[in-house]
Amino acid sequence: MRDVKKVVLAYSGGLDTSVILKWLQETYDCEVITFTADLGQGEELEPARKKAEMFGIKPENIYIEDLREEFVRDFVFPMFRANALYEGLYLLGTSIARPLISKRQIEIARETGADAVSHGATGKGNDQVRFELGYYALEPGIKVIAPWREWDLNSRTKLIDFAEKHQIPIAKDKRGEAPFSVDANLLHISAEGKVLEDPWEEAEEYVYSRTVSPEQAPDTPTYIEVEFEKGDPVAIDGKRMSPATLLTELNRLGGENGIGRLDLVENRFVGMKSRGVYETPGGTVLLAAHRGIEQLTLDRGAMHLKDELMPRYAELIYNGFWFSPEREMLQAAIDKSQEHVEGTVRLKLYKGSVSVVGRKSSKSLYSQEHVTFEEDTVYDQRDAEGFIKLNALRLRLLERRR
Numbered sequence: 001m002r003d004v005k006k007v008v009l010a011y012s013g014g015l016d017t018s019v020i021l022k023w024l025q026e027t028y029d030c031e032v033i034t035f036t037a038d039l040g041q042g043e044e045l046e047p048a049r050k051k052a053e054m055f056g057i058k059p060e061n062i063y064i065e066d067l068r069e070e071f072v073r074d075f076v077f078p079m080f081r082a083n084a085l086y087e088g089l090y091l092l093g094t095s096i097a098r099p100l101i102s103k104r105q106i107e108i109a110r111e112t113g114a115d116a117v118s119h120g121a122t123g124k125g126n127d128q129v130r131f132e133l134g135y136y137a138l139e140p141g142i143k144v145i146a147p148w149r150e151w152d153l154n155s156r157t158k159l160i161d162f163a164e165k166h167q168i169p170i171a172k173d174k175r176g177e178a179p180f181s182v183d184a185n186l187l188h189i190s191a192e193g194k195v196l197e198d199p200w201e202e203a204e205e206y207v208y209s210r211t212v213s214p215e216q217a218p219d220t221p222t223y224i225e226v227e228f229e230k231g232d233p234v235a236i237d238g239k240r241m242s243p244a245t246l247l248t249e250l251n252r253l254g255g256e257n258g259i260g261r262l263d264l265v266e267n268r269f270v271g272m273k274s275r276g277v278y279e280t281p282g283g284t285v286l287l288a289a290h291r292g293i294e295q296l297t298l299d300r301g302a303m304h305l306k307d308e309l310m311p312r313y314a315e316l317i318y319n320g321f322w323f324s325p326e327r328e329m330l331q332a333a334i335d336k337s338q339e340h341v342e343g344t345v346r347l348k349l350y351k352g353s354v355s356v357v358g359r360k361s362s363k364s365l366y367s368q369e370h371v372t373f374e375e376d377t378v379y380d381q382r383d384a385e386g387f388i389k390l391n392a393l394r395l396r397l398l399e400r401r402r
Contacts, residue, residue, distance in 0.1 A: 003115075003143075004028045004030045004115060004116045004143060004145070005030055005031065005114075005115055006030060006031040006032075006033065006112065006113060006114040006115060006116070007024055007028065007030055007031070007032055007033065007114055007115075007116040007117060007118050007143075007145060008033045008034075008035055008105050008108050008109045008112070008114045008116070008117045008118070009021060009024065009032055009033065009034050009035065009117075009118045009119075010035055010037075010101055010105060010117075010118070010119045010120065010131070011034035011035060011036050011048060011052065012036065012048065012120070013036065013045070013047055013048030013051045013052070014171075015159060015160070015163060015168075015170060015171070016120045016159065017120045018051060018055075018163065018168050018169075019153065019159050019162050019163055019168060020118065020120050020147045021034065021052070021055050021057075022055060022162075022166050022168060023147055023151060023153075023162070024118060024145065024147070025055065025056075027150075027151075028116075028145070030116070031061070032055075032057060032061070033057075033061040033062075033063065033108060033112055033114060034048070034052045034057055034061065034062050034063065035063045035065075035101075035104065035105055035108055036048045036049075036062075036063065036064045036065070037065055037067050037100070037101050037104060038064070038065065038066045038067060038068060039067055039068060039071050039097055039100070039101075039185035039186055040068045040071070040184075040185050040186025040187075040244065040247075040248070041184040041185050041186075041189075042184060043184075045064050046064070048064060049062050049064055051169070054169075061112070063108055065104065067100060067104065068186055068244040069242060069243055069244045070100065071097065071100055071185065071186060071187075071244070072186060072187075072243035072244045072246075072247050073243040073244075074100075075096050075097070075099065075100055075322075076096060076186075076187050076243070076247065076283075077231075077232045077233075077243060078331060078334075078335070079092060079096055079317060080232075080283070080286055080287065080290055081231040081232070081290070081334050081335060081337075081338050081341075082306065082309070082310050082313050082314070082330070082331075082334045083287060083290060083291060083294075083306070083307075083310055084310055084313055084314040084317060085287075085310070085311075085314055086266065086314045086315065086317075086318045087264075087266055087267065089262060089264055090262065090264055090266060090276075090278065090318075091187070091188065091262075091278070091280045091283045091284070091287065092314060092317050092318060093185065093187040093188025093189075093190060093278060093280055093283065094126075094127070094183050094185075094188070094190055095126070095130065095317050095318045095320075096187065096317060096322075097185045097187070098127060098130035098131055098134060098320065098322075099130070099134050099320075099322035099323065101131070101134075102130070102131050102132075102133075102134025102135055102138070103134060103138060105117045105135070106134075106135060106138040106139045106142065109139065109142065110139070115142075115143055116142065116143035116144070116145055117135055117142055117143075117144060117145070118144070118145040118146070118147065119131045119132075119146065120147070120148070121146070121148065122148045123146070123148050123149045124268075124270065124272070125268065125270070125274075126268050126269050126270065126318070126319070126320070128146055128148075128149075129269055129270070129319065129320045130319075130320035130322075131320075132144050132146070132320075133320040133321060133322075133323070133324075134320065134322065134323060137323035137324070138323065180192060180193050180194045180195055180196050180207065181193045181194070186244060186247055186248065186251070187247065187280060187282070187283050188260075188278055188279060188280040188283060189209060189210050189278070189279050190276050190277070190278050190279075191203070191207050191276065191277045191278075192274060192275070192276045192277075195207075196275055196276075196277055197275065198275075199265050199275045202263075203263060203277045207277055208261065208277075208279055209279070210251065210255045210260070210279040210281055211254070211255045211258055211259065211260055211261055211279050211281050212255065212256065212257075212258050213258055214258035214261075214351045214352030214353075215258075215351075216258070217256070217257045217258035217350070217351045217352065218256070218257065218351075221257075221348050221349060221350035222253060222256070222257055222348075222349040222350070223346060223347070223348055223349075223357075224236060224237055224253060224285075224346070224347050224349065225237050225238070225344050225345065225346050225347075226250075226285075226286070226289040226344070226345050226347065227343070227344045228289075228290070228293045228341060228342050228343060228344070228345070229342045230338050230339060230341060230342060231290070231335070231337075231338030231341040231342075232338075233246055233250075233286060233289065233290075234246070236249055236250070236253075247282045247283075247286070248282070249282075250281070250282030250283075250285045250286055251281050251282035252281075252282075253281075253282075253285065253349060254281025254282050254284060254285045254349065254354070255279075255281040257349040257350060257351065257352070257354075258351055258352040259281050259284050259285060259349060259352055259353065259354050260278075260279050260280045260281035260282070260283065260284040260285075261277075261278070261279055261352070262277070262278040262279075262280065263275075263276075263277050263278075264276050264277075264278065269318065269319045269320070284354060285347065285349065285354050288347060288354045288355070288356055289345045289347055289356070290341075291356070292345040292347070292356035292359045293341055293342070293343050293344075293345050293359055293361060294341055295356075295359065296343060296359050296360070296361045296363075296364040296365065296366050297340050297341045297342065297343060297361050297363045297364060297365060298337060298340075298341065298365075299365065302337045303337075306334065306337055309330055309333065309334070312330065313327065313330045313331075313334070316330070340363040341363075342361060342362070342363055343359065343360055343361025343362065343363065343364065344359070344360050344361070345358070345359045346358030346359065
């Protein structure tokens with residue numbers, strides 16, 4: 001342990017990471033650099049700076065960075081080009097944030113000469129895997145310190161006792177048993193544990209913070225238009241926006257209309273099932289919009305192949321393999337498919353649902369001339385007879401053999 005001289009800690013300023021900060025100083029007797037990423041979690045981050053200073057962290061060793069644009073541009077949007085859903089439902093809000101945090105931690109370690117990195121993920125969850133696969137992919141020789149796998153502070157009570165012993169401020173709502181744990185960023189907010197551990201019990205309304213209930217949503221629908229270029233959204237209702245600004249606006253519109261709630265029992269990478277309650281209002285709207293523009297602009301073969309690849313791509317992200325060669329290979333194929341995915345989608349947002357009600361594109365493959373039920377001059381219906389007979393040939397031969 002004494003071999004560690006300097007460690008970069010992913011630091012939120014909450015109870016767990018504040019205890020970890022002090023524990024690192026005591027256990028490893030090392031210099032600690034704190035890194036707090038603003039990924040759009042919606043919380044004031046300056047208190048984290050003051051808390052770090054309270055532990056004696058030098059100002060030059062406190063990193064608080066606004067990464068919202070990079071997060072959406074380089075991680076969220078590439079994932080949405082694939083229409084990625086884990087186990088058919090989960091939009092991967094927590095999963096996609098971890099590679100960026102890992103990447104920046106390693107960059108800070110290089111800049112400061114740190115020989116170790118640390119995180120606050122527990123030994124039961126997915127995040128420990130995601131963080132550490134990222135670390136090792138970018139810096140194979142880095143030392144990783146995972147306190148939850150090392151210390152004996154294995155309960156909320158012990159954490160609070162440690163905090164009180166070392167005069168670490170504890171938020172009042174953290175005294176006793178917290179009702180559930182929360183992870184948030186610009187794409188989603190998730191709630192797990194405590195009152196949510198029984199999958200039979202419906203989540204109470206107080207669990208939700210980004211969306212109104214569908215029952216309380218407006219009685220009249222909201223119509224919006226989302227414009228795409230090369231598979232990425234670039235404008236809402238004709239107004240061009242930066243990636244983070246656009247997702248923020250979709251969150252507002254979706255949240256006001258009760259869109260994006262998900263109650264899911266999922267399979268963690270470590271092997272157990274867990275129940276999570278997710279709110280992804282903007283992402284839910286974006287997924288519908290992206291599929292809507294692909295309907296017009298993607299060739300059938302490309303679209304169907306994309307849908308076949310998607311579950312594998314989503315699983316790679318969920319399991320923490322963002323920096324793996326297979327994810328990059330799939331990303332290259334997905335990005336190639338998006339070259340002509342551009343145009344505008346009109347959506348109807350209403351009481352928890354989002355529906356595509358219109359789409360247009362200068363790159364459209366939709367030919368009204370071919371598909372019309374009226375008389376046309378471009379399609380000879382007699383051609384279908386040979387097409388059907390050739391496709392039926394093997395079936396007819398099989399039946400003759402029987």
